[in-house]
Amino acid sequence: PDSSVTLDRQQRLLVVANRLPVSATRKGEDQWSLEVSAGGLVSALLGVKQFQVIWIGWPGVYVQDELGKQSLAKALEEKGFVGVLLDEETVDQYYNGYCNNVLWPLFHYIGLRQEDRLAATRSLQSQFGAYKRANRLFADAVIKHYQEGDFVWTHDYHLMVLPSYLKEHDPRMKVGWFLHTPFPSSEIYRTLPLRSELLQGVLGADLVGFHTYDYARHFVSACTRILGLEGTPEGVEDQGKITRVAAFPVGIDSERFIQAVETDAVKKHIEELSARFAGRKVMLGVDRLDPIKGIPQKLLAFEKFLEENPHWRDKVILVQIAVPTRQDVLEYQKLASQVHEIVGRINGRYGSLTTVPIHHLDRSMKFLELCALYAITDVLLVTSLRDGMNLVSYEFVACQNEKKGALVLSEFAGAAQSLGAGSILVNPWNIIETANAIGEALNMPEEEREERHRLNFMHVTTHSAQVWAETFTSELNDSILEAELRTLH
Ligand code: G6P
Numbered sequence: 001p002d003s004s005v006t007l008d009r010q011q012r013l014l015v016v017a018n019r020l021p022v023s024a025t026r027k028g029e030d031q032w033s034l035e036v037s038a039g040g041l042v043s044a045l046l047g048v049k050q051f052q053v054i055w056i057g058w059p060g061v062y063v064q065d066e067l068g069k070q071s072l073a074k075a076l077e078e079k080g081f082v083g084v085l086l087d088e089e090t091v092d093q094y095y096n097g098y099c100n101n102v103l104w105p106l107f108h109y110i111g112l113r114q115e116d117r118l119a120a121t122r123s124l125q126s127q128f129g130a131y132k133r134a135n136r137l138f139a140d141a142v143i144k145h146y147q148e149g150d151f152v153w154t155h156d157y158h159l160m161v162l163p164s165y166l167k168e169h170d171p172r173m174k175v176g177w178f179l180h181t182p183f184p185s186s187e188i189y190r191t192l193p194l195r196s197e198l199l200q201g202v203l204g205a206d207l208v209g210f211h212t213y214d215y216a217r218h219f220v221s222a223c224t225r226i227l228g229l230e231g232t233p234e235g236v237e238d239q240g241k242i243t244r245v246a247a248f249p250v251g252i253d254s255e256r257f258i259q260a261v262e263t264d265a266v267k268k269h270i271e272e273l274s275a276r277f278a279g280r281k282v283m284l285g286v287d288r289l290d291p292i293k294g295i296p297q298k299l300l301a302f303e304k305f306l307e308e309n310p311h312w313r314d315k316v317i318l319v320q321i322a323v324p325t326r327q328d329v330l331e332y333q334k335l336a337s338q339v340h341e342i343v344g345r346i347n348g349r350y351g352s353l354t355t356v357p358i359h360h361l362d363r364s365m366k367f368l369e370l371c372a373l374y375a376i377t378d379v380l381l382v383t384s385l386r387d388g389m390n391l392v393s394y395e396f397v398a399c400q401n402e403k404k405g406a407l408v409l410s411e412f413a414g415a416a417q418s419l420g421a422g423s424i425l426v427n428p429w430n431i432i433e434t435a436n437a438i439g440e441a442l443n444m445p446e447e448e449r450e451e452r453h454r455l456n457f458m459h460v461t462t463h464s465a466q467v468w469a470e471t472f473t474s475e476l477n478d479s480i481l482e483a484e485l486r487t488l489h
Contacts, residue, residue: 012150013051013473016138017041018095018158020057020081030071034079041155043253044465048473051151056082056141062091084141086134093130095158096328102127103157105331106192107181108292108386121193128194132161135201139165146173151476154205156180161197164204176476177205178248179215181388182414186221199223203238206483207476209248211389211414216247242486244479248472249418251463252391257398258461260371269372277376281316281442284377286370286392287384289322289362291335294383294410294428299342299358301383301434306350306357309439313350316442317357318381319373323364336362374399379406379441383428387413393423397456404453406441408434418463422456 021042025033036042045053059076063069063085076083086094102120105111139162142152153176154162163175189195199222202208210216220231230237235245260266283302287293302318322339326332339360347356365373374380380396390413397407397419409416409423416425424437444452 010050010052012147013045013048013053014056014142014145014150014152015041015045015053015155016056016142016152016159016162017155018058018099020055020059020076020083022055022059022076022079022081024059024061024072024075024083026061026063026068026072030067032072032075034075036079043256044250044469046253048466048469051473054080054082054145056138056145057084058086058091059083062086062088082141082145084137086137090130090134092328093127094134096326097123097127098131099158100326100329101331102192104181105291106188107157107184109182109184109188110291110385124193128197132197135159135161135165138162139169142166143169146170148172150174151176151473153178153473153476161201162204164201167204174476174480175205176207176209176472177202178209178472179219179388180211180250182212182386183210183215183219183222185218186225189218189222190226195222195226199227203227203229203236203243205243207472207479208235208243208245209472209475210245211247211249212417213247215388215414216245220245240486242479242483244475244482246475248468248475249414249463250389250391250468251460251465252394252398253465254394254398254461255464257371257374257395258401260368261375261399261401263368265368266372266375269369270375273372273376277317279315281378282376283316283318283379283381283438283442284373284396285318285320285322285381285383286365286373286396287320287322287382288325289332289336289339290325291331292384292386294385295320295322295335295339296342297385297428297431297434298381298383299339299346301428301431301438302358302381303342303346303349304431304435305438306346308435312439312442313357314352314355317355317359319359319361319377321361321363321365321370321373324362370395371399375402377405378403379408379438381438382407382409382413382415383426383434384410384413385428387415389414391415393419394460397422397453397460400453401457404450406444406449406452407456408437408441418459419456422452422454422459 022034022036027033151174155178163177166173166175223229223236224231234242236243306313343358343360347358350357374396382390382393393415407423410428411425424441426434426437
């Protein structure tokens with residue numbers, strides 16, 4: 001094994017995900033600047049004290065020359081990261097193609113038109129080839145840095161064949177896999193042309209985790225129906241080997257948000273924003289500009305609400321933050337135009353010389369600005385058509401201790417199963433129902449708002465990201481011990 005990443009304390013945990021939580025920019029021939037992004041996974045794993053975490057993933061840049069490759073590897077290594085370098089062709093076929101144009105829509109129940117799907121099927125074989133090649137590169141990186149006894153935690157739909165590659169190399173490796181998206185009904189999953197290899201790949205893991213019990217159940221059904229394996233109360237059994245399958249709903253590092261709202265910087269933003277929106281109720285949407293987020297449905301519901309409630313027209317504003325994502329994929333480009341068209345129409349119809357009802361931004365926000373925006377919001381609107389979990393709803397709740405605003409939440413987000421009692425649940429496909437929910441949220445009596453917020457806040461602060469990571473890793477440990485015991489008997 002490579003000893004360049006050294007063991008200086010505790011148990012090591014290799015965390016393998018498509019993207020490293022860092023963005024690298026080249027500053028000179030052998031100079032790199034690295035910006036660590038404090039996304040959910042990072043803060044979750046920062047809280048797991050018993051592990052020394054080593055990240056393995058794609059740094060999101062293309063590097064062709066040897067000097068660049070070596071200097072990047074060194075810069076990453078200093079921060080505990082191992083980079084898996086992918087070339088442009090691989091990224092196009094594996095990431096844009098198979099991951100984001102095939103698996104992502106399928107796992108979120110987004111139907112392609114028959115002819116589009118037929119066209120996509122033609123390139124499937126070569127895209128799946130690239131997918132497997134990319135998974136192999138991740139496996140090579142893990143194998144290079146692996147030391148006996150390490151835990152290996154692989155993540156998401158990008159890396160479904162990786163667990164079996166690792167086990168083929170060394171059956172004693174302790175491997176977990178967690179899916180951050182929904183796993184669809186087996187009736188949907190089984191329409192995937194190349195469907196068995198992915199399931200077999202995942203079953204290489206000792207423990208397989210999902211956000212909700214439903215997703216876990218769908219996965220077990222897919223394994224029983226497609227692979228003919230046996231589903232047991234613990235998971236899936238293949239020739240005596242049991243892969244444990246369970247639900248581990250993710251959370252956020254709520255303290256980070258709660259504390260941020262108390263800082264002077266955020267308080268200053270809050271003052272500015274409150275002055276800017278004075279006299280109006282603020283409704284907020286924060287989404288990646290992704291077809292699964294139901295942004296057009298949300299806009300149509302808001303339009304319906306304004307149409308039906310003329311007295312609200314100059315008393316409410318919808319701030320929609322739509323963070324651009326996966327812009328090389330056609331569906332995402334089409335969605336951007338569609339959203340812009342609807343926003344333009346609504347603003348044209350209900351705007352005035354001095355104001356418009358929708359304040360739409362095509363960009364991400366800085367962390368402190370986002371916290372301020374969450375804090376001044378009266379109603380958060382999450383209308384995902386499908387969403388593995390949706391942590392925007394959690395972040396909002398963590399920032400709302402002053403205002404205790406209302407949450408309108410899609411029943412198709414995993415979060416509906418944890419924040420359901422504290423939210424107004426909607427079927428985002430039903431525009432009238434969502435428009436009514438907007439009215440209900442805006443008019444909700446204070447006492448009810450406080451009670452709902454209390455329920456949500458309690459959940460968000462107790463089911464933290466740290467708890468999630470600790471539960472998964474200790475369950476991984478247990479599954480391995482149980483498997484060892486079984487072989488002894
Ligand atoms: C989802 C996926 C993540 C992914 C993220 C952003 O949350 O589960 O694996 O990283 O979307 O998408 P991107 O394609 O930009 O990494």
